[in-house]
Amino acid sequence: MDSPEPPDALLTMLGVGKSFYGVPVLSDVDIDVHPGEVHAVVGENGAGKSTLMKIASGVHQPDTGTLTIAGRPATLPDPRAAQAAGVGIIHQEFNLLPERTVAENVFLGREPTRRGLVDRRAMRARTAELLAAVGAEVVRPHDRVRDLGIAQQQVVEIVKALSLDARILIMDEPTAALADHEVELLYALVRRLQARGIGILYVSHRLAEVFDLSDRITVLKDGRRVTTVDTADATPEGLVRHMVGRELATYYPPKAAGAGPTVVSVAGGGNARLKPLDLELRAGEVLGVGGLQGSGRSALARALFGVEGFTTGRMTLDGKAVRPRSPRQAVRAGIAYVTEDRKGEGLTLSQSVLDNALLASRAATPRWFPDKARTTTVRELLAAVEVHAAGADQEVRYLSGGNQQKVVLARWLAMGPRVLLFDEPTRGIDVGAKAAIHELIRDLAEKGAAILMISSELPELLGMSDRIVVMRDGALAGELPGDASEEAVLSLATGTPHEVSA
Known part of the structure; x- marks a missing residue:
């Protein structure tokens, strides 16, 4: 397979290899990016994507291979050197100070001065210019970051990189925390950056946004580059085959043939x-919950779980009145909650x-209950859900x-819950792991559990749900069958009319 070596590339990485503690993470990887190009990098978790991006941004140094920036050999011993060379990175988890303003975050540590004092007027003016350049005037230099939405905070991170004269921008899972309507803002932002030659x-x-935005796609698997293709010549099925090394006959398991009796009933809640x-x-059955971010989807799950009851x-469980006022009460009643904030909560x-x-x-369980019995059950469940770890004693942060999501599932399965509430169960998870989570959810439903699943990904919502309810402005906007269209879901979510074709 030919290595990409275009003469006009902004960044070229050739033969890059990296090992940690003797374990190869990257082996002989080639990749490049041109001016004004979006080059997508895809692959399962553990494929080496993050390590490759950290090498490009100076966090790690390669054991083998070379880096070239704008045609010149480059050595990036640390992130500051990468910034000086024109490489910026937007991490999935933002690195902003919430109590400071947009301008203060953009120029943190590099504040312009006048007569020995910080020139706040110049700082705000320069920040305003940068915001205007990317078409994000809705964000103002004097706004405090804590008052901004996730998409607007992402704008601040991008503007911060541009203030350092970044010519190469690395975006790591940029839509992972965004609602559907916020993704459109990111799309527009990416197009403006392309137009500026970045x-x-x-x-x-x-994969949907990869096909929407990218010009080329590189697939990594097991630390190696499998292929680099023009997006126009690629198909989702072909990418999945390259990523997981096998055909996925379908993205979602078969739906339920029919639902059983009512487990949870809420009236006027x-x-x-x-x-x-x-x-x-x-x-x-799997009851899907759709709606825009802030529509009340998570609030519904948290109410059922007693976080904000x-x-x-009136709420009943198996016909008996119940109103959990704390998560502990909900757990004892047989309700489990897989939160959307996997790492934080x-x-x-x-x-x-x-x-x-x-x-x-x-x-x-009571303190006197033997821990050995609990441990045996949980170890069996970790094996059953196929958690891949160095051992049960490995810190979960390294998974x-x-x-990590399978560990959370094993925790709740140990309780034998009647009801499982899933909030964004596959956010930030690769294609292969998503399929495994989907199978687990469907298997739980087939064994008689009642499943509520919140998802911002419309294909997942439609592919997994037997019924769908849509939230809007804290209210239930309507109910749809599992075979509804994306347009029907969005119509209820946004409150706009939807015409069903004959």
């Missing part, structure tokens, strides 16, 4: 975030795989996103 290395698990609503969760209405990153998987059972 080369973009774009890492994403979402509401609180400070939710307007009174009626809802039923049935055994053996219902203050009005779902895991204790510094603890082991086993300790994380035991958190719920240790909290819900891939898909394996």
Whole structure:
């Protein structure tokens, strides 16, 4: 396979290899990016994408291979050297100070001065110019970062990189935390950056946006470059085959033939975030929840789990009145909650795989209950859901996103829940791991559990759900069958009319 060596590339990486503790992570990888090009990098978790991007941004140094920037050999011993060479990186988890303004974040550590004092007027003016250059005047230099939405914070990160004269921009899972309507802002931003001649290395698990935005796609697998193709010549099926090394006959498992009896019933349930609503969760089915970010989707799950419980209405579980006022009460009632913030709320990153998987059972059972019995059950579940780790004692922070999610699942499965609430269960997870999570969810439903699944990805929502309810402005906007169209979901989510063709 020919190595990419175009003479006009902004960045060229040839024969790059990297090992950690004697374990190869990258082997002989070639990649480049041209001015005004979006070059997407895809692959399963553990394929080497993050390591490759960290080498390009100076976080790691390659063991083998060369880097060339604008035709000149480059050595990047640290991120500051990479910035000086014109390489900027936008991490999935932002590096901003929430209490400071946009301008203060953009020029942090590089504040312009006048007569020995920070020239705030010049700093705000330059920030305003940069925001205008990317068409993001809605963000103002004097806004505090804590008051901005996720998409707007991402704009600040990009403008911060541009203030350093970045010619090469690395974007790592840029839409992972964005709602659908915010993704459109990112698309427009990427197009403006292209128009300015900036080369973009774009890492994403979402194949739809890869095809929407990229000019070329490089696939990594097991630390090696499998192929680099023009996006116009690629297909999703072909990319998946390259990524996972096998055919995926379908992205989603078969849906339920029919639902069982009602497990959870809510009548007039509401609180400070939710307007009174009626809802039923049935055994053996997946109830999908759609809607825009801030529509009340997560608030619904948190109310059912007792984090911010219902203050009005009536809730029953298997026909008996129940109103969890805390997660502990919900767990004891047989309700489990897989939060969307896997790292912030779902895991204790510094603890082991086993300790994380035991958190719920240790909290819900008496102190005198033998830990050995709990441990045996949880170890069996970790094996059953196929968690790939160096061992049960490995810190969970070092697992891939898909394996971290499986640890959370094993924790709740140990409780034998009747109801499982999934909030963005596959966010930030690669294609192969997504398929495994989907199979687990469907298997739980087939065994009689009642599943509520929130997803911002419309293909996933439609592919997994037996029924769909859509939230808007804290209220239940409507219900749709599992075979509804994306247009029908968006119509309810946005409150715009949708005409069904005859």
